[in-house]
Amino acid sequence: MRRKTKRVARAYHHGDLRDALLSAARDEIERSGYESLSMRDLAASLGVSEAAPYRHFTDRRSLLAALAAQGFRELEAAARRAMAKAPDPVARMDQGARAYLAFATRSPELFRLMFVSDLLTRAAPRDSSLVSVAHQFHHQFEAVVSGLCSRKDERSVKAAALTIWSLLHGFALLRMGHRLIPFMLGPLSGADLAEAVLSVASDSPNSIGRGLDHRRRGPRARKKQP
Amino acid sequence: MRRKTKRVARAYHHGDLRDALLSAARDEIERSGYESLSMRDLAASLGVSEAAPYRHFTDRRSLLAALAAQGFRELEAAARRAMAKAPDPVARMDQGARAYLAFATRSPELFRLMFVSDLLTRAAPRDSSLVSVAHQFHHQFEAVVSGLCSRKDERSVKAAALTIWSLLHGFALLRMGHRLIPFMLGPLSGADLAEAVLSVASDSPNSIGRGLDHRRRGPRARKKQP
DNA sequence: ACCATTAAGTTAATGGTGTTAACATCGATT
DNA sequence: AATCGATGTTAACACCATTAACTTAATGGT
Structure with a gap:
């Protein structure tokens, strides 16, 4: 939801996923605590597939x-x-x-x-x-x-x-x-x-x-x- | 592992499961950290079924x-x-x-x-x-x-x-x-x-x-x- | 002595999770 | 223009917490 929808609204590549993940994760942990951060939810919140984050981080x-x-x-x-x-x-x-x-x-x-x-x-x-x-x-x-x-x-x-x-x-x-x-x-x-x-x-x-x-x-x- | 094997070695009821769970959990968290405590492993380590702990604790x-x-x-x-x-x-x-x-x-x-x-x-x-x-x-x-x-x-x-x-x-x-x-x-x-x-x-x-x-x-x- | 009740176990299923393998797409390099 | 590597997708796997439905055994009232 960051700046992804700006481009073509459906780009195959996100373009800035790593930073977007960090930023979304940061918002999320302040909301619900870091222990309950879910990789899947995170990916979903950025409109990206479940496995995408693992291209940028080996692990949770x-x-x-x-x-x-x-x-x-x-x-x-x-x-x-x-x-x-x-x-x-x-x-x-x-x-x-x-x-x-x-x-x-x-x-x-x-x-x-x-x-x-x-x-x-x-x-x-x-x-x-x-x-x-x-x-x-x-x-x-x-x-x-x-x-x-x-x-x-x-x-x-x-x-x-x-x-x-x-x-x-x-x-x-x-x-x-x-x-x-x-x-x-x-x-x-x-x-x-x-x-x-x-x-x-x-x-x-x-x-x-x-x-x-x-x-x-x-x-x-x-x-x-x- | 506590005093369960003493009785009949295969009693249907554990007899002291609640305390045994707490004690085993305590050992386990000091070994691997409380975040990674697994209810299933805990139950297994006491030779009891996966669902048994939920008779004594509603939650993890x-x-x-x-x-x-x-x-x-x-x-x-x-x-x-x-x-x-x-x-x-x-x-x-x-x-x-x-x-x-x-x-x-x-x-x-x-x-x-x-x-x-x-x-x-x-x-x-x-x-x-x-x-x-x-x-x-x-x-x-x-x-x-x-x-x-x-x-x-x-x-x-x-x-x-x-x-x-x-x-x-x-x-x-x-x-x-x-x-x-x-x-x-x-x-x-x-x-x-x-x-x-x-x-x-x-x-x-x-x-x-x-x-x-x-x-x-x-x-x-x-x-x-x- | 009987039987109903219930606490405390069991098995099996549900749904959610991190993670990985195999495949697809696209931008960049040659 | 063809290729290649980075980035994304889909479809699985294994693990886990939790719950529903069933079973066992102990208890207590009659």
């Missing part, structure tokens, strides 16, 4: 992976744009965090697909381009946090980055539980709460540094990773 | 919902047990948070099912008992955080609870991205990172209070505050 999984990769690129771009006009590192962090939360709010299902689906963790043929774009995203995030940290050693920065990311990430996800959230909010407005979270995010690099120093007895008492 | 969804509800009860019990011997509110929070993270580590797929699947948010016939047990869980969580807060008004407590929960929740989920995490960790051990996160969790109630006061300059600057 790979279509979803492409969607997720597109989401990562988009999120990175949005964050970059938001941070562009920030004067100092603190403002950069703040704007970046806002962009992250805004993305999760605008496209919750895409966000879930990117971060909590089994695409990145399960199944043998993991889409390598998806993995690389996800890594790239995290790299940029660490750079932003680094600007915020007083101590720039790798340990501190990585700890701070993952802590702040955890906070934003968890908040974004909890906010999606439509029925749960009103119960949790009480008299609090969503905006106020977001401010609270963001203020903690800005403060935390210091706490993290203190935390790491406080708790460690021996230089590196243990090397194991649970 | 409702089986998963029962699994999730069981998870909530278990998590709540584990947290309660962990917090039982804590002398003060700070220790309570710490122990509760550790129990939460430990649960997510021990049963990652069940955790995903409980918190980021579409069970609680999507679809018309939402399992009401699941919703209520989830609410109950959150209520207990708020009580723990309340003990940690200097200011006990509802606004502050709810903000603190959701902030701390966000942090733990996000960390638990990020830690599941098997391939992502080594990349994020760098020279940091997982245990050290957990300590950092936990220390922020303990500190944050104060930050949150400050955050809320600082940032608000709207019309009704304070509504229920002496």
